[in-house]
Amino acid sequence: MEQNDAVKRLSALAQEARLQVFRLLVKAGPEGLAAGDIARKRDTPANTLSAQLLVLANAQLVRARREGRSIIYAANFDAMGDLLVYLTEDCCGGRAEICSPVVEAAAKALCCAPPRTRTARHETRHRR
Amino acid sequence: MEQNDAVKRLSALAQEARLQVFRLLVKAGPEGLAAGDIARKRDTPANTLSAQLLVLANAQLVRARREGRSIIYAANFDAMGDLLVYLTEDCCGGRAEICSPVVEAAAKALCCAPPRTRTARHETRHRR
DNA sequence: TCTATATTTCTGGAATCAATGAAATATGGA
DNA sequence: TCCATATTTCATTGATTCCAGAAATATAGA
Numbered sequence A, B: 001m002e003q004n005d006a007v008k009r010l011s012a013l014a015q016e017a018r019l020q021v022f023r024l025l026v027k028a029g030p031e032g033l034a035a036g037d038i039a040r041k042r043d044t045p046a047n048t049l050s051a052q053l054l055v056l057a058n059a060q061l062v063r064a065r066r067e068g069r070s071i072i073y074a075a076n077f078d079a080m081g082d083l084l085v086y087l088t089e090d091c092c093g094g095r096a097e098i099c100s101p102v103v104e105a106a107a108k109a110l111c112c113a114p115p116r117t118r119t120a121r122h123e124t125r126h127r128r
Numbered sequence C: 001t002c003t004a005t006a007t008t009t010c011t012g013g014a015a016t017c018a019a020t021g022a023a024a025t026a027t028g029g030a
Numbered sequence D: 001t002c003c004a005t006a007t008t009t010c011a012t013t014g015a016t017t018c019c020a021g022a023a024a025t026a027t028a029g030a
Helices: A003-013 A016-028 A035-042 A046-058 A077-092 A096-112 B003-013 B016-028 B035-042 B046-058 B077-092 B096-110
Strands: A062-067 A070-075 B062-067 B070-075
Touching: A003 A016, A003 A046, A003 A077, A003 B003, A003 B016, A016 A035, A016 A046, A016 A070, A016 B003, A035 A046, A035 A070, A046 A062, A046 A070, A077 B077, B003 B016, B003 B046, B003 B077, B016 B035, B016 B046, B016 B070, B035 B046, B035 B070, B046 B062, B046 B070
Parallel strands: none
Antiparallel strands: A062 A070, B062 B070
16 A cells, blocks of 8 residues: 555544544445435535545545435445555564554454454464 | 544644654654654754654654653554554444454454465455 | 754744535436 | 436635744753
């Protein structure tokens, strides 16, 4: 991921209204929400919301699809994941032990993950 | 973590120069770097850099300490972790399976323990 | 004390951004 | 076709942000 994209995504999220809209869409899941529903739910004029969604869409944090007269917006979880990777990758450059707060925080965030991935439970053999 | 803090941290990172400074400090680790060293390394006027560091410090993404004539700045990994949690927590609200891209991305970011053991075994889908 | 070094604060101007009224575009149905 | 609904685009306004010159502050050493 390029720095320009990261800045664009961070900028898109770095504003109260847009961050709320994005979180709303994250909660809504892949089915998304119609622009009009978001506008009503947030009590925001349609054109104001449209501009906010445009910023999020340009940053690829949300995707739009038309359904009849409505345009449905949905969070783009892939893009979100890319951003997280970008923000954390340097942290691990060479000295993972330094970043333990970040690692722990992320692990906490991931505690909801159902599946596989052996969670490095203890680090008795991580000489490298 | 409050939304205001999240917006403040996202805003602090949502600018090319500051993001670069922050990443520099992340790489530098807990010992940090003197403001002057950063200014030289980045070829930025001292006052401009000072303003950039102030924004990062107000967002609690970096911390300052004096050492002789120099002021040493270091990344605050705890604050970084809090931000990651904030950005991901809603994603998992109730339906973790939906967020698998985010979860996978974060897991990938966390696999920093072994440097270059092939970890990528998930299909890349192009959409950009 | 005086001087050099390190960094910050003050200031102003250019650039960018956010919100909204008004107008335009797109869709579906009678 | 005409109309209502849904959303975007245009244009304007006010607010915020970014940068850097100049001046101020803090520290160390002679």
